Amino acid sequence: MGKRSAVFPAAPHALYAEHGYSPAIRANGLLFVSGQVGARSDGTPEPDLADEVALAFANLTAVLAGAGCTPADVVDVQIFTTDPEAVLPLLFAHHPAYWGDAPLPALTATGVTWLAGFRFELKVVARLPDNGETA
Template structure:
């Protein structure tokens, strides 16, 4: 039996071949989702922070869906924030839209200097229990 089963979204195949980037990996009854950012379909960061944070969660949702999961299956999220204190309350409000009621997933928030694109403010990675 394979230790890892890669979840592919089709358009990510180029990144998989070039950089070894997997959007998510199934292993041991869990789904490990790589960091998702608030970029549009062309890969450009969305400038408005609220829209960028919502898009990051939408992109996370797309990976979850491709693996047969949804936000209710998430047990752990890690968020990486550029200029964390400037946008933290805005992020928390968007996160509350995604996880409106208890039980909330485990959450670790980390402040970082920058991300892959200088216009990105956030990256979210997650672990979900496979249904």
């Protein structure tokens, strides 16, 4: 396997540098995206839950774009939330349209007790355009 190839969005928020991780890594024709939260540019969460979820998806879109991908390239989604009863209805009302045409990606949703001040996080795996290692 070759070296890791990191992907960054055009305007990364502060959490990547603050906590020392890459937004995404390209490997073997796939893009492994770190968990995306509703972080503002300074790394703080959006106070409104709906805005936090929307910003997490916007942050995901920016990371995908950094690799030349779109939400339609996502094949697997993992959702983490500290408040499933509030987040999941909100999520399921809007998320299918985000991914594009069917079939939708595989999805796992998990309730957790801690997300460093956030209530929602999503982690995805996407296929890279033309099964390439670099964008």
